[in-house]
Amino acid sequence: MVLVPGYRFLPTKLNTSSWKLDKQIRRNLEDLIGRRKGGSVIIDEERKTDEASAHAAAKDLLGLMINAGVSGTRRTGPAPAEISVRDIVEECKTFFFAGKQTTSNLLTWTTVLLATHPEWQERARKEVLQVCGSRDIPSRDQLAKLKTLGMILNETLRLYPPAVATIRRAKTDVHLGSYNIPQGTELLIPIMALHHDTRLWGADAAQFNPGRFVEGVARAARHPMAFIPFGMGARMCIGQNLALTEARLTMALILQRFSFRPSPSYIHAPTVLMLLYPQYGAPILFRPLSSCGFHPGTVS
Incomplete structure (x- = not known):
């Protein structure tokens, strides 16, 4: 892009x-x-x-x-x-889109990626069943132990961040690299471009590889600030922890109960309309694990 x-x-x-x-x-x-x-x-x-x-x-x-x-x-x-009414409108938009639509998008893209990468789907399911069991609703402590699922969510946010860019305004004159930025200048931070930069992420930057986060976010790339799906600094998204907890819980519940694969009608076409979403939807075929002859108790 x-x-x-x-x-x-x-x-x-x-x-x-x-x-x-x-x-x-x-x-x-x-x-x-x-x-x-x-x-x-x-x-x-x-x-x-x-x-x-x-x-x-x-x-x-x-x-x-x-x-x-x-x-x-x-x-x-x-x-x-x-x-003012204008300020209330903007706050409502922020809470709705940042609090609901972004999490919904994260779940959509995570499901798509796991459907198209069954090996990672199986790894995540094995972890969920070992930590949380086959039917119990995961607790907060159990969710924190789902390292593989956390890596998958981070990689999804890297490839398909909810916001492709963010804007910051310089409060004072500042020297940034070789540039002099006057006070009041608006700077566009291209999150999508940063997340796909091969200089930061390596030759496989365009590939789905959750393993790059095995040592944590700070060591996933060649620069500690290369991963900013929720922004950065004092104006970082206030709902980051809530969004990730919701996503972990929802994906854990899905993995406990279903296997899934992309529908033949799925067309991969990410597009931007306020948020980054699948232009033609994300038709996914779900199948209950019980109908697959899968017995969670046999997982070791």
């Missing part, structure tokens, strides 16, 4: 579709926020609204953001500025 500067501003078919989708999502969120604002209960001195009612109106994240900064909703200290 080649990132062309300014490409995201061109009215291509893909960009037009992305813009249309973004407008639709924004409009739906604004409508939802408007309805919630109209029905929300706010404490003020004149209306003497019951505090318990106000608390009930703000019991979820959206309600908390709507009521944040409104006079009277804080017992002590100065009230912060009210969050």
Whole structure:
């Protein structure tokens, strides 16, 4: 994949579709926020609204953001500025796409890769059955012991990161390598390009090889910051640990119960529409292990 500067501003078919989708999502969120604002209960001195009612109106994240900064909703200290509708929309988009769609994409690509690499699927299944058993829901401690599955998830994130790039803005003038970066300059960090760079990952950078993570993330490449699917620094994805835990648990449950392979109709065509996803879907054929004559108790 080649990132062309300014490409995201061109009215291509893909960009037009992305813009249309973004407008639709924004409009739906604004409508939802408007309805919630109209029905929300706010404490003020004149209306003497019951505090318990106000608390009930703000019991979820959206309600908390709507009521944040409104006079009277804080017992002590100065009230912060009210969050604008635009800011609430952006926060909702962040929580939805970063908290749900990215994990969904990780599970999709992991399933595709294990379906097309049955040897790694069997290695992961053997580990899951040894550590977690054949039917029990894995505990947190058991999930932490699934080293092979962790390597597979990391390799999936390397090959198919949810975000192909991220943007950072220089807070001060900075000297970066041979470049002078003025304050306020926006820098695009090409995550996808970094993850596929043969200078960092070796000649097999385009190949699925979870074994490269056997000594951990820091030693997987020739530079410790070559692997950044969740970003880096102070603005690193806050949901990284949750996303990886969800993915480990879901994949462990699938491996306990099913074998799977790609459907003959599967077409490998990764594409970007906000996130990196399979353009033609990911049809996978699942088969219960019990119907394969597989007996988990015999695994050694």
